[in-house]
Amino acid sequence: MKPYTNETIWQVRNSVLGIYVHFPYCFKKCDYCDFYSEGIGSGPANDELSLFTSYQKEVLERISHFPNIKNKTIDTVFFGGGTPSKASSKLWENFLHFLRSEFDFAKDTEISIEVNPEDLSPTLLDEYARIGINRVNVGVQTRNPIGLEFLGRHYDKEKYDSLLNTLTHSPIKRVGIDLMYGIPGLNESDFFTDLDYFLDAGLPHLSLYSLTLEKGTQYSRDVKDLKKTEPEERIQSEILLTLPELMENKGYHWYEVSNYAKPGFESKHNLKYWTYEPYLGIGPGAHGMIEGHRYGNPRNAILYQKKTPTQKYEVVTPNSELALTLFRLFSPFRYLEFIQTYLDSPSQNHYIQTIHSWKNRGLCTISDGVFQWKKEALLLLDDLVLEISN
């Protein structure tokens, strides 16, 4: 693996805060999706305005519960969903003004939005750049119509054909896409055709992840009723093992199991989840973690707008949780600093012993308090994480 600079060795940071905002509406509910989202067709959501009012109300209530968050600097804001590009830019602009009036923002705060292909256009990106959004991620999944049909995704051929050109001419330079592999009906070469198409254009961020079968989705019901088949696991393992070297040869950092970025283009917001940094979650179905407490909002837009935000806060349990997040990172991190900050001493000992046993088994490197997985750990990752979290 390539050497890393100090900036890409992740460490504990607690003076900053991220804000995630969930916009739950989409053109169509995809069959495999287990996020809280509702398909409503091409028009705007009826309750768009009141939803944004509720976002503001929730921010104020979270501040009144955790007044100290006012002292933190906001270094990431992430508009996710659902399909946040479906909401009007004016409402995102007003909401950003509101956030800036409530919090101090860092000079280089990362402000991201997820965009679906049907909404993407040069005009939209100009508009986003104007209101201060500086990172855009497009949920492509695949360009193959057979794959999109299998996933039950809305497909607008013209939009899929023009999206790369739109992204490469974007006034916003931090752009990325999501691609999925292991979709039944598509083989390895179908996936690599998609991947090459985006690699040739040098997009700075690529999330490459495998299709999973989640309980409660239309896809899982279709599998149960024998209407569809399960994800192609053999293809998934082969692709998973091929990607790290292929992507590194193209100049990308492999910084998380499924995420690759040109140096400096990592998603700062998503890194918060993996490095256990605090974040405020706003909107229906959103989760937050503040001052050692977690909370989750109802997965229902009507209920969310009717009720005051939940006051149910659970104390976080880092002894088991830290492993589930931190060890997804494939870039190096200061493991001693993390475990000394978050864990009690019996757990610190357990973590240190387990990490040393991994080193002896040739699965990771450790030096000067810095940990990094080797590629050999990739297919064993779920079991290794269980080993350390127990």
Ligand code: SF4
């Ligand atoms: S567009 Fe994204 S959030 Fe919406 S249903 Fe599809 S996968 Fe889920």
